[in-house]
Amino acid sequence: MGFILYLIIGGVIGWLAGLILGKDVPGGIIGNIIAGIIGAWIGGMLFSFGPAVAGIQIIPALIGAIILIFIVSMILKALRK
Numbered sequence: 423m424g425f426i427l428y429l430i431i432g433g434v435i436g437w438l439a440g441l442i443l444g445k446d447v448p449g450g451i452i453g454n455i456i457a458g459i460i461g462a463w464i465g466g467m468l469f470s471f472g473p474a475v476a477g478i479q480i481i482p483a484l485i486g487a488i489i490l491i492f493i494v495s496m497i498l499k500a501l502r503k
Contacts, residue, residue, distance in 0.1 A: 427476040432458030439487035445495045461487025
């Protein structure tokens with residue numbers, strides 16, 4: 423059950439980060455889950471504060487996902503040129 427909750431929280435965090443930046447995450451819902459989980463890892467490495475759900479600290483994970491989506495969107499934009 424913990425793994426499923428981890429995927430759900432990762433997807434929600436990736437979706438919120440995409441909404442905040444106004445950019446779509448490539449890959450749809452799978453992309454949101456991946457961005458949320460990798461963002462949680464990045465945010466956990468940079469910060470350690472805020473409420474946690476299923477082992478994911480929400481605020482650092484959101485910050486990490488925003489950073490990840492911004493970097494990925496910049497790379498994809500450069501590749502399209």
